[in-house]
Amino acid sequence: MAAESDANDDGIESDEPTPVGVKLGSTRTVLTYPDGNGGVHAERSLTCLATYEDAITGDEKALFGERAAAEYPDCVEYMLRSGLPEDDERAALADRYFRELLSANGVPEESAVVYAVPTMENDEGLENLTDVIESSPIGAAGMRSYPESLCGAIPALGDGVEAVDEVFLAVNMGSTNLEASAYRRGDQLVPFSTGSVTGNDVDRRIVANVEEETQGRVHVDLTTAREYKEEHGDFESFEPFSDVVQQPGGGSHEFTIEDGVQDALNWYLDAAVDAVANEFLPDLANDFMKPYQLALANPIALTGGMACIPGMTGEFERRLSAELDREVAVVSPDEPDLAAAEGAHRIAERLAGR
Ligand SMILES: Nc1ncnc2c1ncn2[C@@H]1O[C@H](COP(=O)(O)OP(=O)(O)OP(=O)(O)O)[C@@H](O)[C@H]1O
Ligand SMILES: [Mg+2]
Incomplete structure (x- = not known):
């Protein structure tokens, strides 16, 4: 070179x-x-x-x-x-x-x-x-690691790296875990993560729902379930959709899914709100009462692939506000699935002296 x-x-x-x-x-x-x-x-x-x-x-x-x-x-x-x-x-x-x-x-x-x-x-x-x-x-020329939910929050909360100077909450919705943390000037307070509210769980539920909705005639694999979720999941305007499967004895079978995808997503969102409101936040309030109050007055950054689902952010805000019985604001970056790498890149630019 x-x-x-x-x-x-x-x-x-x-x-x-x-x-x-x-x-x-x-x-x-x-x-x-x-x-x-x-x-x-x-x-x-x-x-x-x-x-x-x-x-x-x-x-x-x-x-x-x-x-x-x-x-x-x-x-x-x-x-x-x-x-x-x-x-x-x-x-x-x-x-x-x-x-x-x-x-x-x-x-x-x-x-x-x-x-x-x-x-x-x-x-x-x-x-x-x-x-x-x-x-x-x-x-x-240098290597550093930061928590995924902090990196993801960076593009959600500003055009630079403003998030690193603030006190706020971040929630990252991945395929194998749901992560929530409070950050105080870049320092992670009360890291919380659960493997029981995940994008993969949604896919598994879609498989079961499709089987049920078609009276056992259609069994889709997890990849297909994930594609249904990514293509048709929508909290704003969900539409029933149709697909076709080849049958073992020849011929094809067309079927329509009315609720299977959205039911799974509603379960996910309720479980996510419950984990944040009733598991993570009480621990935070217990250990850091003032930062907890400060953070809840600021927008919560919602990131990760599952936050790409249309309407997820608004619905998370509505259901979390209802659960906490106070108005909270929730924001997502433009591309929630890319946000962690984007935020990491912005930190890397600082490290590289740009
Ligand atoms: N555009 C999209 N629309 C809907 N869902 C999406 C979209 N992109 C990704 N997902 C879903 O988000 C999840 C993946 O999110 P993400 O890429 O943040 O996870 P990951 O970082 O690979 O997983 P983990 O954090 O568990 O290691 C998967 O369940 C995937 O199906
Ligand atoms: Mg992830």
């Missing part, structure tokens, strides 16, 4: 390292870096890897993301399925996945990297994730 006169991605001759944001998620990983036109590129990739043997050389090769999922559905590995790399084998797969993703995107070694890390009570998993991060080829 020619190190001296590297033009950086903005086309300016510079010795400044490239700022990079990373969110390694159980379903999707998001990588953010300068797009070369003064903006930021966000690369979304399914967090999965498939290996195969090169037909000519016999070498083992790896394929990652959407292509791995589409071409090798039989053996693709989602190594962060539970949110963190559970064991050495999955840590090694995560390491390989991340290297493939970085090299496909040409992320330079001379970079300042900020990782958005989930809040979970799983020390071994967190240690494994730290190993993956520390052994990665990027971040020669």
